Every structure is written in structure tokens, then in C-alpha cells.
Amino acid sequence: MTTFKLTHHTARKRMVIKLGGSTLEGLNEEFFENFKKLQNEGVELIITHGGGPAINRELAASQVESHALNGIRVTSELAIDIVQSTLIGKVNPALVHELTAAGIMAVGLNGFDGQLIAADFLDKDIYGYVGEIKAVNTSLLEALISSGLVPVIACVGANAKGQALNINGDTVASEIALAIGADSLLLVTDVKGIRINDEFQTKVTPSLIGKWIEEGHIYGGMIPKVQGAIDCLNAGIPSVQIVGDTLVGTTILSEELVR
Ligand SMILES: Nc1ncnc2c1ncn2[C@@H]1O[C@H](COP(=O)(O)OP(=O)(O)O)[C@@H](O)[C@H]1O
């Protein structure tokens, strides 16, 4: 297995990093200092995050049921209020605090701020209050980045009527990477990349991923990650990785780049 080196990314200019809810609560100071190093090396950072476990806890505390379908939370009218308040009110400020403590000028945002993530219902009958992204306000992100600020984005979208919509964090990360023209997308989660038959994969292609989903080797929360990763790869983003908190993991490459 090859190890992911931070220096590998220093030539890259603009990087979208998604911190999964699964790993967020266990990240230490050293992890966040990596971001400061990257910024010092001239990398423009955009951070997005999820918060699945925190949402699960809050839903359970309020005895609100929810379940997942292909890694997407089916979100009822009661659940969306809890998703919104947890991601925007709790998870996002806690992450902004950690980044600030590491010397990063982090600015917390969600889809409502400056119409950052304009969304509409994905399919209300199937998923309830889950959003599909219609537009990303990239000029807001550009303005922040050019001032040396790091946007930290909670995965809540807003529709034209001001209804909050729940959007999977991996989907938000990949759509923002596409909209902003990122040079790399890094999805940080609680596993060291894609594992097949107990073996972590270093390099994989979209066709292998398709086969593994069909065979059930890739399931649940890994599905929106690989889908977002493939969308970014297909759109020409040169570096797309799914990694653990040591930043070691799986690189997703186009077919011709893998022997
Ligand atoms: N092939 C696979 N390799 C690794 N993890 C997988 C795979 N298929 C499904 N998973 C699951 O995906 C999880 C990561 O997704 P998720 O829990 O949604 O994390 P996050 O909160 O970081 O988005 C892993 O912990 C694992 O349970």
C-alpha cells in the first residue's frame, strides 16, 4: 500500500476536503495542523462536512425515526428540523472552532448563506426532505478564498421557499468541487479507503467500483462517496481520494491510468 503524502498535494492549488461525520469527533489537533501547513504552502482549502452520528444521536433523543436508502437518509418533516439544527447549530461551529484553534481563519456556512447551495426536493415521495443541488454560489466561495478565509460548509441546502433540505455530505463535497473547479477532492472517513475482501485498495477504477457495488462489496455510506468521486473524476478533477484520518487511502483513477 502506498502512503498518501501531503507534499503530493502541494502542487495542487485548490482542494475540497470533506470530513465525514464518522470521523469528525475523533480528529485531533495534529490532524487540523495539516490544513494549516497546506494553506501555508499556498493551497486554497474548502472544507465540507457531514455529521451522520451526531444526527443519529439527536434523532434518537427525540424519538424520531429515520433510515437510509443507498446511503441517503430518508428524512421526514420532523427529521429535517433536527438535521438542520444539528449540522448548522452543533457540528459546524465545533469544526470551525477546531480549525480556528489550528490557526485557520475558518468561516462556517450552510446552503442558506448567500444562497450557497440552492436545492430542490430530490424525490419527496421516496426521500422526504432530501435535496438535490441546483446551483452553488461560487462567487461567495471565491470572495472568501481570495481573502484567505476557509469556508466550512454544512451539508444543508435551501429551496426557493426557504425550506431546508438534507443533502448527503459526500454529494455536497463533490458538487462543490465541480462548481469551484477544484484540483483535488479528498473524502476523509472512518476507514482507510475502499476495502474489498478485507484488503484496502490503493488504486481503483470506476468500472471496478461499479462491479463491487453490484456484488455488494461497496454499500451504505460508501456509495455516495464513490458516486461523487466518479463524477469528479469524469469531469476532469485530477486527484480524487477516499482516505482515513491518517490521510492514507484509495485513489480513484480513470481506466487508462491503471494497469
Ligand atoms: N467497500 C467498503 N470499504 C470500506 N467501507 C465501506 C465499504 N462499503 C461500505 N463501507 C462503509 O462505509 C462507511 C463509511 O461511510 P459513512 O459511515 O457514511 O462515513 P462518513 O460519515 O465518513 O461519510 C465505512 O465505515 C463502512 O462501514
Ligand SMILES: CC(=O)N[C@@H](CCC(=O)OP(=O)(O)O)C(=O)O
Ligand atoms: C441525505 C443524507 O444522507 N444526509 C446526511 C447528511 C450528513 C452526512 O452526510 O454525514 P456523514 O458525513 O456522516 O455521512 C445524513 O442525514 O446523515
